Amino acid sequence: MYALRCTKKLLARVGSPSAVDEPATTALGDWFAQPLSLGRQRFILLAAERSRLPVLMPARNARHIARTFPQELVAVLECLEIPSEVIGREIDEMQECAIAATNNRSVLGTLNDFSFLLRSMMERCAGRDPFDVALSLCDAPVGPLGYDTPDRVTVRLLTAAWPHDMSPAAPPATKTEARAVFVATPPVARTTVDGGGAATGITPPRERAPRPAEAAVTQAAHTTVRTWITDIRHFLDEMGRIPDDLPGPALGVAMFVGSIAAWVTSPRGVGDLRTNVACRWSPAGRTCPGIIEAGLSGDGETIFWHCPVCGDNGQVRGWEGTPWDRRRR
Numbered sequence: 001m002y003a004l005r006c007t008k009k010l011l012a013r014v015g016s017p018s019a020v021d022e023p024a025t026t027a028l029g030d031w032f033a034q035p036l037s038l039g040r041q042r043f044i045l046l047a048a049e050r051s052r053l054p055v056l057m058p059a060r061n062a063r064h065i066a067r068t069f070p071q072e073l074v075a076v077l078e079c080l081e082i083p084s085e086v087i088g089r090e091i092d093e094m095q096e097c098a099i100a101a102t103n104n105r106s107v108l109g110t111l112n113d114f115s116f117l118l119r120s121m122m123e124r125c126a127g128r129d130p131f132d133v134a135l136s137l138c139d140a141p142v143g144p145l146g147y148d149t150p151d152r153v154t155v156r157l158l159t160a161a162w163p164h165d166m167s168p169a170a171p172p173a174t175k176t177e178a179r180a181v182f183v184a185t186p187p188v189a190r191t192t193v194d195g196g197g198a199a200t201g202i203t204p205p206r207e208r209a210p211r212p213a214e215a216a217v218t219q220a221a222h223t224t225v226r227t228w229i230t231d232i233r234h235f236l237d238e239m240g241r242i243p244d245d246l247p248g249p250a251l252g253v254a255m256f257v258g259s260i261a262a263w264v265t266s267p268r269g270v271g272d273l274r275t276n277v278a279c280r281w282s283p284a285g286r287t288c289p290g291i292i293e294a295g296l297s298g299d300g301e302t303i304f305w306h307c308p309v310c311g312d313n314g315q316v317r318g319w320e321g322t323p324w325d326r327r328r329r
């Protein structure tokens with residue numbers, strides 16, 4: 001049993017809410033849903049209360065959302081390579097669904113962040129499948145998860161709630177291995193500038209196996225999409241300046257993310273996602289020709305960027321008050 005908690009606007013199309021007091025018996029908890037328009041297309045965007053996993057579905061048949069949503073969720077969980085028995089247990093537990101009003105502003109904030117990101121990514125990537133773009137949000141760090149990502153939290157919650165025997169009949173080789181490596185990657189490790197000047201402030205890019213549709217888009221450039229998490233403050237000394245002894249690679253990254261922050265926070269960057277910053281990715285000595293696109297998240301704190309050519313992407317935090325903060329004060 002779980003509740004589908006719809007915003008007022010969506011309730012008008014789905015039906016009247018009932019009062020739900022008991023907690024959900026599913027691993028992912030209640031689901032929150034709101035309408036979303038991308039161009040002329042109408043969708044419903046949902047997020048799981050406990051893992052913030054995003055699911056995008058067509059808005060047609062909104063009235064039957066309680067029946068159609070579980071199938072949409074299955075498709076997303078399959079992309080996360082969750083064993084089918086585990087998916088089956090969660091879906092079984094979702095047979096009973098109550099339509100209810102929203103009751104958690106934090107989840108609504110996550111939905112708004114996802115909506116902003118989806119819109120900005122779709123505006124700049126004409127022709128991309130919105131469902132693939134939504135899938136790419138599954139590994140966007142989410143503040144209320146302690147900057148963990150919805151896909152990792154989802155895997156943890158589901159496998160803890162519905163244990164299954166993974167050992168003997170090992171699932172088919174390569175893809176699963178790549179996934180296991182990805183899932184095991186520790187969350188963002190913050191390092192700080194030390195006097196020794198070791199590479200600082202940047203977590204190594206997470207490599208993950210491309211999802212099938214994503215592969216079609218990025219295959220030409222390389223076979224994995226990399227996500228960079230950076231906090232600009234970690235490149236600066238106590239005075240907020242770049243230390244003289246910052247090692248070359250770290251300096252390069254600092255200048256790269258700094259330039260992105262400068263564009264996004266400058267008057268020119270308002271309403272224009274295409275920055276003046278070139279992509280840094282250079283596979284086999286060939287430089288990616290992409291120009292970085294970037295925007296500010298709904299909370300106004302995180303800058304999201306991505307390269308439309310190779311798919312490299314990342315988040316920049318800690319830019320406020322740095323030399324790259326170009327907002328008028």
Ligand SMILES: [Zn+2]
Nearest residue numbers: 279288307310
């Ligand atoms: Zn690129």
